[in-house]
Amino acid sequence: MTHPTPAQTGITPGETAEQHAHFEARIARGxxxxxxxxxxxxxxxxxxxxxxxxxxxEVVGMLPEGEWITRAPxxxxxxxxxxxxxxxxxxxxxxxxxxxxLGATREDMLQALLSGKAKYSSIFNYPTHTWADVGMIGWxxxxxxIKNQTMLAGCSYxxxxxxxxxxxxxxxxxxxxxxxxxxxxxxGTPEQRAMAQDALNRWxxxxxxxxxxxxxxxxxxxxxxxxxxxLKSNDEVRQEFxxxxxxxxxxxxxxxxxxxxxxxEQGNWxxxxxxxxxFWAVIRGEQGLNKERLGARQHAHDDGAWVRDALxxxxxxxxxxxxx
Amino acid sequence: MTTTPTxxxxxxxxxxxxxxxxxLADDEIILAHRDGEWTGHAPILEEDIALANIAQDxxxxxxxxxxxxxxxxxxxxxxxxxxxxxxxYRNTRLVELPxxxxxxxxxxxxxxxxAEALWLEAATRSTYAPLAEIAAKAVREEKFHVQxxxxxVERLALGTxxxxxxxxxxxxxxxPHAAQLFQPVEGEAELTAAGILPDLNAVxxxxxxxxxxxxxxxxxxxLPDAPTTQPGRDTHTHHLAPLLEEMQSVARQxxxxxxx
Numbered sequence: 204m205t206h207p208t209p210a211q212t213g214i215t216p217g218e219t220a221e222q223h224a225h226f227e228a229r230i231a232r233g234x235x236x237x238x239x240x241x242x243x244x245x246x247x248x249x250x251x252x253x254x255x256x257x258x259x260x261e262v263v264g265m266l267p268e269g270e271w272i273t274r275a276p277x278x279x280x281x282x283x284x285x286x287x288x289x290x291x292x293x294x295x296x297x298x299x300x301x302x303x304x305l306g307a308t309r310e311d312m313l314q315a316l317l318s319g320k321a322k323y324s325s326i327f328n329y330p331t332h333t334w335a336d337v338g339m340i341g342w343x344x345x346x347x348x349i350k351n352q353t354m355l356a357g358c359s360y361x362x363x364x365x366x367x368x369x370x371x372x373x374x375x376x377x378x379x380x381x382x383x384x385x386x387x388x389x390x391g392t393p394e395q396r397a398m399a400q401d402a403l404n405r406w407x408x409x410x411x412x413x414x415x416x417x418x419x420x421x422x423x424x425x426x427x428x429x430x431x432x433x434l435k436s437n438d439e440v441r442q443e444f445x446x447x448x449x450x451x452x453x454x455x456x457x458x459x460x461x462x463x464x465x466x467x468e469q470g471n472w473x474x475x476x477x478x479x480x481x482f483w484a485v486i487r488g489e490q491g492l493n494k495e496r497l498g499a500r501q502h503a504h505d506d507g508a509w510v511r512d513a514l515x516x517x518x519x520x521x522x523x524x525x526x527x
Numbered sequence: 528m529t530t531t532p533t534x535x536x537x538x539x540x541x542x543x544x545x546x547x548x549x550x551l552a553d554d555e556i557i558l559a560h561r562d563g564e565w566t567g568h569a570p571i572l573e574e575d576i577a578l579a580n581i582a583q584d585x586x587x588x589x590x591x592x593x594x595x596x597x598x599x600x601x602x603x604x605x606x607x608x609x610x611x612x613x614x615x616y617r618n619t620r621l622v623e624l625p626x627x628x629x630x631x632x633x634x635x636x637x638x639x640x641x642a643e644a645l646w647l648e649a650a651t652r653s654t655y656a657p658l659a660e661i662a663a664k665a666v667r668e669e670k671f672h673v674q675x676x677x678x679x680v681e682r683l684a685l686g687t688x689x690x691x692x693x694x695x696x697x698x699x700x701x702x703p704h705a706a707q708l709f710q711p712v713e714g715e716a717e718l719t720a721a722g723i724l725p726d727l728n729a730v731x732x733x734x735x736x737x738x739x740x741x742x743x744x745x746x747x748x749x750l751p752d753a754p755t756t757q758p759g760r761d762t763h764t765h766h767l768a769p770l771l772e773e774m775q776s777v778a779r780q781x782x783x784x785x786x787x
Contacts, residue, residue, distance in 0.1 A: 265575065269567035273560060276778040277605045277787040278593075281563070282586045288566050289579035296572050334777045387786045394781055499568065507570025509693070510629045513686025514571075520685065 213426045215244040230431045235361035238304035246430055250360055251305050252321075253432070255312045258298035259323035262316070263496050265291045267331045268340055276334060283380050284337060290373045297369065301362040317501050325482070326413040328491030332405070335388055335395075339402035341381015343410035343448065349374045350444045351414060359431030382451070389455040396456075403452065404460045411474065412482040414441040420479075445472045533654040533723050540721065541599050543714025544655075546617075547724060548596040549607065550712055550760060553618035555589035556608055557767070558582075558639060560774055561626045570629050577675060581636065584668040588643075591661045598657070605787070609778040613767045617712075617760040621704040623767045630683050630693040635701050637676035637741075642708045642734050644669035649725030658723065677741055684746035691747075698742065699751045707757045709734070 209215045214223060222241060229236065236242055269288045275281035299309050315321035326344055331337065349371060356367035385402070388395040415421060415437035427433040449472040452459055463475025484490040536544065562582035569575040593604035601607065621639065626632050647669055650662035683690040709731040711719075718724040742748045778787070 262572065265567035271777075272563040272566055273773050274777045276609065276781070276784075278556075278586055278590055278608055279605075280787050281559075282583050282590075285563055285566060285579050285583050285586075289576050289583070292567075292572055292575035292579070296576065299572075391786055392781060392783045395784055503568040503570070506568075507629065509687070509689050510570035510683070513683050513690030516690075517682040517686045 209245045209248075210426065213243055213245045213429065218243055227429070230359045234359075235364060236359050237361045243430075245426065246360075246432075247305050249427060249430075249432065250363065251302050251307045253427075254298055254302040254305070254363055255307060255315065256322050256324075258295045258302060258312065259316045259321055260327065261291045261295035261298060263323045263327045263500065265295075266496055266499055267327055267329070268337050270331060271334060271337050274334065275337075280384075287341070287377050287380065290377065294366075294370045294373070297366040298363075301360075301366045304362045313504065317497065317504060319488075319497065322486070324413055325485040325491065325493075326409050328485050328488070328493045328496060329405070329409050330492055333398050333402060335385065335398040335402040336406070338381045338384030338388065338399070339406045341377050341379075342385050343381075343403075343406050344413065345374050345377040345381060346448055347410045347413055347444050349378055350440045350447075354433070354435050354440060357434055385457075386455045389457055399455075400457055403457050407460050408477065408481075409485075411441060411445075411477060412479070414444060416479065416482075417477075442471060445474060446470075530652075530722055531654060532656065533721055536599070536655070536723075539714055540718060540723065543712060543718050544658075544723065545596050545599050545601050546712045547715060547718070548592040548599075548601070550617045552589040552592040552596070552604075552607070553616050554622050554639070554708075555585040555592070557616070557618040557770065558622040558636075559585040559589070560770060561622065561624075562632070562636070564626050565632065578632075581640075581672050581675070584665075584672065587668075588661075588665045591665065595657050595661060605778070609775045613763050613771055614761070616763070616767060616771065618763075618767070619704060619707040619760060620758070620764050621701060621707060623764060623770060624701070624704070625766055627697065628693055630690065631697040631701070633676055633679040633683060634694060634697040636672070637680045638701060638705045638738065639708070640669055640672040640676050641737055641741075642705070642730070644673050645730050645733050645737070646725055646727075649730055652722075653724065654722035680742070681746050684742075684748055694746075695748055698748050702751050703753050706731075706753055707760065710757060710760060712760075 223243060226236075226241065226243060226246075236246075265288045268284065272281065272284050272288065275284050299312060302312060303309065312321065316323065331340070352367050352371050352374060356364055356371055358364050358367070385399050388399040390396075391399075418436040418438050421437055428436075449459060449464065461475045463473075465473055467473050481490065485493075488494070559582040562578050562585070566575060566579045566582075569578060589608070590604060593601065593607055596607075597604060621635060624631075624635070627635075644666060647662045647666035651659055651666060653659040653662065680694065683694045685691070709727050711727050715724060715727065719726050739750065743750060778784075
């Protein structure tokens with residue numbers, strides 16, 4: 204007979220039913236759990252997994268758009284794009300700090316990313332082919348991310364929730380600049396319009412998929428919902444995303460690459476079947492730029508090793524001087 | 528140097544000021560471009576943030592200079608940035624050299640930021656109010672840049688033997704190019720006499736003193752000999768052409784585009 208695992212029950216050997224009852228009552232009352240509070244080991248483990256994965260997504264997420272900083276077509280766009288990619292680095296930083304409050308270290312998390320042990324959002328393994336991809340990522344990918352992050356801003360773990368509040372306000376700027384760009388190009392020269400449409404054709408489905416598998420296929424949802432980490436299901440969040448973005452894309456004069464897309468009697472936009480094979484192939488790193496993205500991170504990490512060593516040596520020397 | 532406000536520029540003054548503003552903007556644009564190459568690839572996450580911030584400030588300064596130039600009859604700032612080739616750019620060689628390693632980037636930024644901060648500080652007293660206003664805005668940002676890059680150079684120079692070696696190598700390569708930052712443009716003497724522009728020789732002297740104290744006295748680095756003459760800002764290394772080709776590629780693929 205096999206026993207249920209902590210991932211299924213949430214209870215790790217050594218933890219008592221009273222501790223769990225007290226913890227779950229706090230969540231039911233809407234209290235935030237803070238860094239020093241008692242929490243189930245499984246709650247801690249799941250949060251470290253989610254927050255570090257989220258941090259890695261921000262850090263790897265700098266790359267697809269960052270490639271275009273050197274090619275941005277105006278001084279204003281160049282400044283905005285640098286500010287945006289800088290924000291992603293900042294989000295990575297808050298999130299690593301949020302995970303550190305649970306006992307993780309940045310070094311360990313980075314090692315887990317570079318070794319391939321930790322995941323990041325597979326959306327960042329798609330290539331950016333044209334300048335319009337920068338706008339479409341802002342509009343759709345950040346638009347989808349905001350839906351998820353707004354939900355997480357209400358989650359039960361205080362440091363994660365507060366990081367999300369701050370991140371959401373910056374993401375709103377990212378979303379706005381992406382939308383503004385694409386709307387302008389959709390009304391621009393025929394070449395700009397074609398570039399915007401081509402970007403939509405390539406990013407629509409990946410953006411839909413980045414909100415995660417259908418609820419029935421989402422392995423971690425049960426315990427995360429019970430503990431107030433995940434307040435909405437993947438399909439609910441996806442529906443919010445579609446309902447907001449479909450009318451706006453249509454108004455911009457673009458064609459959404461889903462022949463089955465329609466509005467139901469309740470006013471919800473209904474999408475056609477999602478090709479999950481592609482999603483899982485990208486997650487497994489069989490498709491997309493997984494190798495290139497991790498290679499770029501590894502390269503930056505290796506190239507920066509002597510710099511980090513120098514910082515450490517300098518700091519040690521300053522401390523020794525101060526101690527004398 | 529006069530302190531009477533300059534309310535009207537003569538044609539020769541206008542031409543000289545236009546050229547000066549273009550020269551200043553070109554340095555900012557090219558340096559920001561090189562710094563932007565680090566975004567997402569810096570040695571620590573905190574520097575992806577800090578250096579991107581510095582680069583945005585430099586681009587912002589370029590925008591201020593070029594907008595002022597536009598009011599004096601210059602072209603649209605994006606036209607100036609994206610539609611001139613290497614023969615028309617007037618940036619120094621210092622800023623166009625490839626980004627190199629982190630020591631190279633930090634030493635270059637330090638040499639540039641100190642020169643810019645001192646020049647801007649003097650330019651806040653310009654008799655030409657539009658320039659004095661720009662300088663007052665930009666100098667606040669430059670003071671932060673100087674603090675940041677001065678500390679980096681110190682940490683690298685006094686870090687490990689490897690970081691010290693790399694920092695000295697960067698300084699040895701960059702130092703001969705730095706004096707180009709203090710080359711006057713044609714007609715600059717007249718603008719200086721009218722108090723419109725700072726006295727470049729005085730700024731140069733203050734800069735030499737400041738960087739020597741930091742690099743030599745504090746960081747233990749050695750200043751190499753600088754050449755007695757400098758090439759003009761109209762001649763470039765072979766690194767500028769590919770930089771501009773990449774930077775201008777999207778803009779030039781869409782010559783009819785009116786909005787970006």
